[in-house]
Amino acid sequence: MSPLLEAIDGPGALKELTPSQLRQLAAEIREKLIATVSSTGGHLASNLGVVELTLALHRVLDSPRDKIVWDVGHQSYVHKLLTGRGHRFATLRQYGGLSGFTDRAESPHDPFGAGHASTSISAALGMALARDLAGEDYEVVAVIGDGAMTGGMAFEALNHAGHSGTSLIVILNDNGMSISPTVGALSRILNQVRLDWRYQRVKRDIHRLLARLPYGPRLRQFSHHLLSGVKGLLMPSRVWERLGFNYIGPLDGHNIPEVEKALVQARAHRNKPTLIHVITTKGKGYQPAEGDAVGFHGLSPSDAPVSDAPSYSEVFADTVLRLMAEDPRIVTITAAMSWGNSLERVARHYPKRVFDVGICEQHAVTLAAGLATQGFIPIVAIYSTFLQRAFDQVLHDVCIQNLPVVFALDRAGIVGEDGKTHQGSFDLSYLSLMPNMTICAPKDENELQHLLYTAVRAGRPMAIRYPRGHGRGVALDRVFRELPIGEGELLASGTDVTLVAIGVAVGAAVEAADLLAQKGIRAGVINARFAKPLPAPLILEQARSSRWLVTVEENVLAGGFGSSILRLLKGAHIEGIKVECLGIGDEFVEQGPSRLLRARYGLDAQGIARSILSAFRSQKRRCLPGVALVKR
16 A cells, blocks of 8 residues: 555645545654654654644645644644645754744745744634635634643633634644643643543433434424533533633544534534634654653754753752752742743642743743742743743833842753744843843853852842753852852953853853964953843953954844943943954744754854954954944
């Protein structure tokens, strides 16, 4: 039997497949997912769980005319395979290849790009309203997981959709998981239905009974009331109907005919949105993933660097554990990322002092602010790219009130294969503009623990950004040290050029200085530690004794670390020194291995040295591209 998947060049090819062919195709898709993601890395368990659901969607709908909006987009690999991208699937998450999320620039079958959670219903409702305004006729479907449904934005969209009365289909893909198990009151309601199949059994029994009897209108009405009563016992709030939705479910999301029937039924409702509740198994069809959905949520590429050093996330969690043991006022908050932030071990020791709020970054920050007003010291553990969602809460609820909230920003800077929605390349810029905020970044994992110790003692808002992946393998001090806020360290002296770096870029700057020494260029290196307040005395002292000053950061140049140093030099009336700022330009960083991306932006040791050598060769020119000549 020839492989079916190879013959699928678009969703239209699915329409005439027989049930046995669909089962074969589902098995081939799972084999393809396992083989590819094991090599490229990516989100395996979530995609294994939506194989049948995706097949049913594309058999009933007519994409791209009908719009399928995938929440987060990390479970869209099957969708990519079925929409003409199978021949490029081996390039998944590779530089220049397919994105690991939905991307409008990649295919017309991706009507909305995403990488963060809880956006799908809002976007799909916007498309549905646009369809109505244009007088057109196509279906719009949002596929959202129960983890993403914990986000407040999803409920805002549900509220508006129910009020609008427009035709829209929302598929709640309920597997009890986001990355870690889903938390919250909604999860408890869904668990009641997911784990208690009495409703389904009663439903089947009633239909079997009625099939043997004359089926008149009164009997049909009786069966409807009986089933509604049983459903009401299991979902007493009837939350979806009260929000203005037709509700279909719960269904077995791995039963293609059952899901197709529900989709056809939902399409018949033209004056009201419909929510289809499907229950799926994350990691379905691959026993290791079914048994460990958390571990198989996201896999690293097979060629990822191996290190014996602990990850920055692990050092963060170990430090937090020690700090919480010493000070009962310290609490920790995470937005559905206890696994990603390595906080599960902290939660085991202090279950009442670690709060997982679900995918609710805005709530997490304001919750921390509330705790801080009552004398507690909250540590908000969050990915850099996700904190963007709580910009106003950081500014309005924390900084204006100058509350002692610590922000631990994991995955800051270049993160690699997850691509432009996940690169943490903006936090130095958007946090620097906020009064009362202190911002720092460690050069290694040992400095991370000291900065955390400093932050919980600072009595003010403070953000610590640190990179994804393993540390540098340095020894960890057994005793914490409080580092003076706004004080850096001089790692090397040099009169030709001074490199002022922050965070992970410090290591690259030190290596670059060694390369420059081989060329006869004396390069000094400053570990700034703090982006706000800057270590001004140290920077100004070196600026007065150097011909060049080069700033290095894994952040966009606009409003970033280098921009702050330019303002510092101008304010101090330092004349005649040439300054070059190395960082990320006015663009979003695509997916690819971190080492390749750092090389592309000239942020590895070779790139930094190359920029300086090029500048020295061109120093006869008065002003260089990308170089500012600071004068009074």
